[in-house]
Structure formats: C-alpha cells, structure tokens
Amino acid sequence: MADGTKFGPFEVYAVRLGQVGRAAKDNFLNSRDLEGVMVMDFDMWFLRRDDLVIAVDTGMSDRAGPQRGRQLDITPGDAAEALGIDPKTVTDLIITHLHYDHAGRIDEFPAAQVWLQEKEIEYALGPDMGHPSLNHFFDVDDLKIVLDRIFASSVTAVRGTATVSPGVELHLIGGHTRGLQVVRVYTERGWLVLASDALHYYANYDRRDPFPAVVDLPQMLDGYLRIATLADTADHIIPGHDPLVMQRYGSDDLPEGVVALHRAPRKL
Secondary structure (H helix, E strand, O other): OOOHHHOOOOEEEEEEEEEEEEEHHHHOOOOOOOOOEEEEEEEEEEEEEOOEEEEEOOOOOOOHHHHOOOOOOOOHHHHHHHOOOOHHHOOEEEOOOOOOOOOOOHHHOOOOEEEEEHHHHHHHOOHHHHOHHHHOOOOHHHHHHHHHHHHOOOEEEEOOEEEEEOOEEEEEOOOOOOOOEEEEEEEOOEEEEEEEOOOOOHHHHHHOOOOOOOOOHHHHHHHHHHHHHHOOOHHHEEEOOOOHHHHHHOOOOOOOOEEEOOOOOOOO
C-alpha cells in the first residue's frame, strides 16, 4: 500500500442525498431484540485535491427509489454544485457496488471514467440476477446504463485492488455483494476508508453484527478485519448510511447535509 507522505492529501466530503426511517432490528443480522426506529442516510462522497475531483456513488434514480418507498432530497449533480463542482468536470466516478441506492444516477457525471470491480459487473449482469431475492436490490435500467458505458469504453474493471490516483485506492471486500469495494483515501489526518455498505452503521462494525443484506457472511465479517488494516484508526472508518457521520463531522462553514471527513470528528 502506498506511502501517503509522497503525495498531497485529499479533501473528502460526505453529502447526504436523502434519509429514511427503518425498524432498528432490520439493520442487524443477529440483534433482533432491538426496538424503535433507526434513521438511514443515503450518502455519496467527493474527493478533491487541487483541480482533481473524484465522485463516489450516485444515489438512486427517480424510478428505482419510489418503487422501494425511498427518494432523494438532492441529486448527485446538485450535491456537486453545492461544493462548487461542475459535474461535467468530474473525471472519475467510483461505484462501490451496483445496488439501486448507490448506482442510480451515473449519467449525472457524463465525462467520468467509472471504476467498478470486475466481480461486481459479473455478479450484477450475470445469472445470479435470476433470483428475485437478489435482484430486488438492483435496478435493471441502472444496469443498462452501466452496459452502455462499458460499450463506450468508459468503465475500468478492477481486479481486487487499484489506484485511481495517488492517494486513492480501491480494495475488494465483497460480502454485501460479490464485488463491493471500499475506497481508501489519504487526507491531512491520515488514511480514511469510505466503507460504503461493507458496514452500513458504526454499530454494525462495533457489534460485529452485519446488516442483513448479505451474499457471503464470512466474507463480510472478514471485511471488517480488512477495513481495520486499511484505516489509520477506527475514527478513520466511515460507514455508508449512518446519520452519526453528519453529527460527528458537522461544521457551520458547510451547507446542511455536507461534512468534511478530512477534519477530525467531534466528540459527541
């Protein structure tokens, strides 16, 4: 793995695109005795160093979200503009996995090279999607856009690990899907891991109790150990859907629903 001292740090921003309430017990595989409601945030991320901007994930479409009782408050393009970023200037788009709430608006970044794990492409475009209990998490029209981008030579298929730019690494984790990847990024406070759905909530990691949407449970649990080796500390691990991210990293100098992950978290 790269030595971050040899290149400049990235700014890293999480943007909340929307929210939904879920029964707490539905967010853990084993803690079925939990009561009450937990809020789930739908986040995406932007990595910026000088003129280089990399986007991570794209929320859900106007079609796939409402079909599942969800919708976004802002689009990824709006989120970019809130940070002063022209979506057309984003050159690289990392999709952590192809579930409908992470890959719904790829075309809002028309010039971007899309980075996906090869295993995720094979999984989402292969015969496993014949099972309704698996294909429920995907939107076929989103996948058609991915296929169009493959034919346009604007998809990079990653085999395990890759460097998007010095200071931005991709690592295959799997578990939640066959090809889920996390993003390791170097910042002024060290190496962060944008875990996406390798862990939805901090509590999934702390309890070692995964979110119940799992393709390979041992692989998902091993992923927690892998993430711990990639991040400088536990405070450098960022879950994909936890509203605590907005609370821990909130700042008055940024728009509502935008936080700077390259800054140290607040103690709550």
